[in-house]
Amino acid sequence: MKLTLGFSPCPNDTFIFDALIHHKIDTEGLDFEVYYEDVETLNHKAFHRELDITKLSYHAYAYAVSNYVLLNAGSALGFGVGPLLICKRPELKERLAVNSHPSTTIDAAFQSNLSAGIPGKYTTANFLLGLAFPNLINKQEMIFSAIEQGLLDERIDLGLIIHENRFTYQDKGLHKIVDLGDYWERTTGAPIPLGGIVANRRLPKEILFRIDRVIRKSVEYAFANPKSGLDFIRSHAQEMSEEVMYKHIDLYVNQYSVALGDDGRKAIHTLFNKAWELELIPKTSDDLFLS
Numbered sequence: 001m002k003l004t005l006g007f008s009p010c011p012n013d014t015f016i017f018d019a020l021i022h023h024k025i026d027t028e029g030l031d032f033e034v035y036y037e038d039v040e041t042l043n044h045k046a047f048h049r050e051l052d053i054t055k056l057s058y059h060a061y062a063y064a065v066s067n068y069v070l071l072n073a074g075s076a077l078g079f080g081v082g083p084l085l086i087c088k089r090p091e092l093k094e095r096l097a098v099n100s101h102p103s104t105t106i107d108a109a110f111q112s113n114l115s116a117g118i119p120g121k122y123t124t125a126n127f128l129l130g131l132a133f134p135n136l137i138n139k140q141e142m143i144f145s146a147i148e149q150g151l152l153d154e155r156i157d158l159g160l161i162i163h164e165n166r167f168t169y170q171d172k173g174l175h176k177i178v179d180l181g182d183y184w185e186r187t188t189g190a191p192i193p194l195g196g197i198v199a200n201r202r203l204p205k206e207i208l209f210r211i212d213r214v215i216r217k218s219v220e221y222a223f224a225n226p227k228s229g230l231d232f233i234r235s236h237a238q239e240m241s242e243e244v245m246y247k248h249i250d251l252y253v254n255q256y257s258v259a260l261g262d263d264g265r266k267a268i269h270t271l272f273n274k275a276w277e278l279e280l281i282p283k284t285s286d287d288l289f290l291s
Contacts, residue, residue, distance in 0.1 A: 001207070006035040006042045006054035007197075009236035010163050011245045012252035013055060016074055018229030020218035027214045036236065038143055039162075039195060040120025052200050053211060058193040058271055060122035061288075062281035067201060069208065069290050070268075073216035074197035077256040077264050082181010082192045083125035083162045085116075085133075086174045088151045092158070093175040111135035116158040117151070119144035124194050125162050127275065128180040131187075145238065148172055162194075164240055164248045188274075190267040191256065199290075208290055219257050265289060 005021070007013040019025045021032050035042075035051065043060035045051050049067045061070065087093055095110070115138045118126045129136065140156060147159040148169055158177070161169060169176070181192045197215060199208050222229065226249075230242070237245050256264045268288065275281040 001029060002031045002033060003052040003211070004035065004050075005032040006037055006045060006051045008039050008042065008055060008163075009036045009238075011233050011237055011240070011248040012076060012163075014233045014236050015222050015226075015229060015249045015253055016215070016219050016257060018218070018232050019221035019225075020214055022229075022232070024225075024228065025214065025217045025221050028210050030210060030214060038119075038145075040123060040141070040144075043120060043122045046198065049200065052203065053197065055195055055197055057120070057122055057124045057195050058268060059124045059127040059275075059281070061196060061198060062272065062275065062284070063122065064198065065284045065286050065288065068198035069201050069286075070288055071197045071199055071208075071212045071215060071290055072259045073212050073219060073257065075256050075260055075264065076194040076196070076252045077191045077260075077267055078252065078254050079185055079191050080179075080181060081194060081251050082179055082184060083119075083123075083128060083160055084166055084169070084179055085129065085177045086148075086151065086159050086161055086169050087157060087177055088154065088174055089157075090175060093177055096158075096177045108135040112137055114138060114157040115140060116160060117142045117147040117156040118160045119147065119162050123162070124192075124271075125160050125180070127271075127280065128184055128192075129160055130280065131274070131278075132178065132180055132183050148174060164238075164244055166251070167244050167247055188267075188270050190270050191263070193264075193268045193271050194252070196268075212290060216258055219253070222253070223258075260289070 042054050043056050046056045046064040112135050118139045144162050150156045151159045184192045
């Protein structure tokens, strides 16, 4: 059976899916037609139900839950893995840098006059930015890899960075204002849910469980053979050094990528409950998890 599969070219996703798409494991009769896209493109593909299986942001999942169900394997959750809000101008860092609750310490007028480059409206990163800086409303959607250059060119005042840019911004003379993952962790005590793997609810239940099993086997194979997919990972890694690639992988691939478990599910429920309380996402009666 052939299924369409979408994930990002970032090292964490290529690390996870290498064994699956290259048949280094038993895929139980499943074959995959792969689409490599940035996460916001994948979010929109999910909204239009274009793929059988896809990576997407947890924020976006709230808008796709009627058509897709979250699998237990393949997610990116963890501590110390959140998006960073950065800037070029040191005076902005001094004005905005805070220790705990940004939204209560920065005046609304100042926030509203700043422009921020974000990696997509439906990214979990943007959701966290809204929680921490609710008055930062002048946002420009950009490909995540273009945000640093936007700051350097002074086309934007602030940049919300994810993925490997966490490891490169300082080399370009840019400054961290706040780690929004740290903000989330202090607020909730839970790991931050960034992205998950979902499958189309129209697929038979047995196929859904089969997909979940083979993704888990792919993650387990990657952990057991971490250099097996090196060439594949490097081919999509935008000229990153091997050290940066594996820092990226270590940050986003962990026990929650093998299986969410009770703690992972609790963190996702926390994210959804907070978003529902703030009326940031629509309510749903659908089960969030494959069970």
